[in-house]
Amino acid sequence: MNKILLFNPKSAERKYRIPNSILSIAASVEGKYDWAIVDGNCEADPLAKIESYLRTGKYKYIGFTVMPGPQTKQAIPFSKAIKEKYPNTVMVWGGYFPSNHPKVILNSGNVDFIINGPGDHAFPALVDAIENNTPYEFIKNLIYKAGDEIVKTTKEDLFDQDPLPPLPYTRLNEFYNIRKYLGKTYLGDRTLAYHSSIGCPFTCSFCAVVPIYEARWKAKSAENVYKDIKYIKDKWGADAIEFHDNNFFVSEKRTVEFARLIKPEKMSWWGMARIDTMDKFSDESLQLIREAGCKMIFFGAESGNNLILEQLDKGGTQTGSQIIRFAERLKKFDITPEYSFVLGTPAPTREQVQAQIDFEIDFIRQVKAVNPKTEVILYTYSPVATEGSELFKQVQAQGFKFPQTLEDWVTPAWENFDMRKNPLTPWLTPEMIDQIRNFETVLNGAYPTITDIRLNTMKRALIKQIARLRYKISLYQYPYEIKLLQKVWKYRQPEIQGF
Ligand code: B12
Numbered sequence: 001m002n003k004i005l006l007f008n009p010k011s012a013e014r015k016y017r018i019p020n021s022i023l024s025i026a027a028s029v030e031g032k033y034d035w036a037i038v039d040g041n042c043e044a045d046p047l048a049k050i051e052s053y054l055r056t057g058k059y060k061y062i063g064f065t066v067m068p069g070p071q072t073k074q075a076i077p078f079s080k081a082i083k084e085k086y087p088n089t090v091m092v093w094g095g096y097f098p099s100n101h102p103k104v105i106l107n108s109g110n111v112d113f114i115i116n117g118p119g120d121h122a123f124p125a126l127v128d129a130i131e132n133n134t135p136y137e138f139i140k141n142l143i144y145k146a147g148d149e150i151v152k153t154t155k156e157d158l159f160d161q162d163p164l165p166p167l168p169y170t171r172l173n174e175f176y177n178i179r180k181y182l183g184k185t186y187l188g189d190r191t192l193a194y195h196s197s198i199g200c201p202f203t204c205s206f207c208a209v210v211p212i213y214e215a216r217w218k219a220k221s222a223e224n225v226y227k228d229i230k231y232i233k234d235k236w237g238a239d240a241i242e243f244h245d246n247n248f249f250v251s252e253k254r255t256v257e258f259a260r261l262i263k264p265e266k267m268s269w270w271g272m273a274r275i276d277t278m279d280k281f282s283d284e285s286l287q288l289i290r291e292a293g294c295k296m297i298f299f300g301a302e303s304g305n306n307l308i309l310e311q312l313d314k315g316g317t318q319t320g321s322q323i324i325r326f327a328e329r330l331k332k333f334d335i336t337p338e339y340s341f342v343l344g345t346p347a348p349t350r351e352q353v354q355a356q357i358d359f360e361i362d363f364i365r366q367v368k369a370v371n372p373k374t375e376v377i378l379y380t381y382s383p384v385a386t387e388g389s390e391l392f393k394q395v396q397a398q399g400f401k402f403p404q405t406l407e408d409w410v411t412p413a414w415e416n417f418d419m420r421k422n423p424l425t426p427w428l429t430p431e432m433i434d435q436i437r438n439f440e441t442v443l444n445g446a447y448p449t450i451t452d453i454r455l456n457t458m459k460r461a462l463i464k465q466i467a468r469l470r471y472k473i474s475l476y477q478y479p480y481e482i483k484l485l486q487k488v489w490k491y492r493q494p495e496i497q498g499f
C-alpha cells in the first residue's frame, strides 16, 4: 500500500508549535495508511528530507498545509521541485491559503487536489478513492481541475469534533521530540498549542475563516479538551496552553466547564474571543476563568468607529464604546485584553481614509488610557476573497487584484501583504502606511508587550522612557531611536512570531 508524507512548511523563526494542521490529517489516516511527517520548522534542509522519503518510491501521496505568508515560501518552490522530479506523486494542499485561493494554485500545475476546509474526512476518502481506483468526484470538500475547469465539490456539514480520532502525539514524538514543541512563553516554560474547535459562528467580511466555514462552529466538549491537555501535561510536562481556536470562548457554558476542570492543574492559558460575546459573560464566569489560569485573551477589536465595524460586518453587537468599557471591565479580573485593530480600510476619498486612520490612533490612545495593560496589535487591512461581501466588492471596485500566478505570492511585496503590514491596497498612500507603522513603533516602545520574555526590566525601562516622551506629545514621525532599540533587542511582535 502506498504511503503518505505530510509536510508543515516553516511558519516561525523560533517559536514553532505542534503542527496541529497536519497532525489532524495524520490522525485521519492513522492505522489505515503508513505516514511520515516533515516539519519545516525543525529541519535545516526540509526539501532534502522530503526527497529522502520520496526516493524510497513508497510515498505516493504528499500533503502540504499552507497558511498565507511564510509557509508559502517553502510550499511554492518545494511543490514545483517535487512535481518536476517525482511527477507521479499526488500533491494535496490543505489549509487557509489553498482553500481561499484555489485557482492560482491549481493553475500552477504543481498541485493536484486542494482540500477545501476540514480534511478529516475528505483526505482519507480521497486516498481511498485513488488507491482503489474509484471516483473521487463525489467526495465533499475537494477542489481540483478537470480539463481547464476548476471543480469544487459540495461542502460537508461541520461534523462533531468529539468522535474525531485522537491526535497521534506519540507517533509525532518519533519524528520530532514533542518537548521541543512545548516552548517557553510568558505563559509558562512548556507551552502547548491546542485547537479545541473549528470555524466561527460570525461572518466578519475581512476574515479568512468566513469563506471556508460559512458561520459554522463545532467544538470538542470541555471534558475531552481537559483530558487531552492533562495527558500532555502528565506525559510531556506542559505547564501552559495557547488555544489556537479562531474563537475559543463562543460558549460560556463550555468555557466555565473547562475552567472548573483545569483549575486544579495550575496551568496558565490564553485564547481568542469576541468582545461582545465575552461582555455577556457573568462576573462569576470571568472570575473563575482567571482563577483557572486564563491570563490573557485576544480580541478582534478591529475599530473604534461604529461605521467601520458595520463595514467590516463585525456582526453581533460590538461598538466603540463597548470596546473601551470592556477593557476597563477586564481590569477588575486581572485578565489582560489583547486587542487587535485593523487600520487602512477603504473609503470613497483619500481624505476619508486619512480621517479613519487618525480616528483609530486616537481611539487606541483612549483604550490605553482606561486600561494601560491592554496589549495592542495593529494590522493593516489586507483583503480576503470573501466573494459577495460588500467590503470585497468595494475593494475590487478600487482596483485591488490578488496575484495572478503562484510565484507572485512569494515576491517580497506580496509577503508583506500576507503579514498584514503593507498590503498594497490602492487606497493607502505610502505616507499612510508610514503613519500606521510609526505609531505602532512608538506605541510598542511606550508599552512593550509582556509576551516578549527576553526584554528584561532594564531594557523595558529604557525604551519606555524614550518612547513615552514621544507618546505623550503624539510625536510619531521618524522614530528611528526606538526602531534601533527594537532591532538590536529583536523586539518580538506576537502577531508575526507567535502569540
Ligand atoms: C497556529 C497559527 C499560527 C502560528 C504558526 C503555527 C505553526 N504551524 O507553527 C503562527 C503564530 C506563527 C502564525 C502566524 C501567522 N498566521 Co496563523 N494561524 C495559526 C492558527 C491560530 C492555528 C492553525 C492551526 O493549527 N489550526 C488547527 C488545524 C487543525 O486547523 P486547520 O489548519 O484549519 O486544518 C484543517 C483544515 O484546514 C485542513 N487542512 C489544513 N492543512 C491541511 C493539509 C492537508 C494535506 C490536508 C489534506 C488538509 C489540511 O484539515 C485540517 C483538519 O480539518 C490559525 C487559525 C486557526 N484556528 O486555524 C491562524 C491562521 C491560519 N493564521 C493566519 C495568518 C494570516 C497568519 C500570518 C500569515 C499573518 C498574521 N500576521 O497573522 C502569520 C504569519 C507569520 C509567521 N511567521 O508565520 C490566518 C490565515 C488567514 C488567511 N488570510 O488565510 C489564520 C486563519 C488566522 C486568522 N483567523 O486570521 N499562525
Ligand code: SF4
Pocket (backbone or CB within 6 Å): 200, 201, 202, 203, 204, 207, 208, 209, 210, 246, 247, 274, 300
Ligand atoms: S469573530 Fe473573529 S474568527 Fe469569527 S469571523 Fe469574525 S474575525 Fe473571523
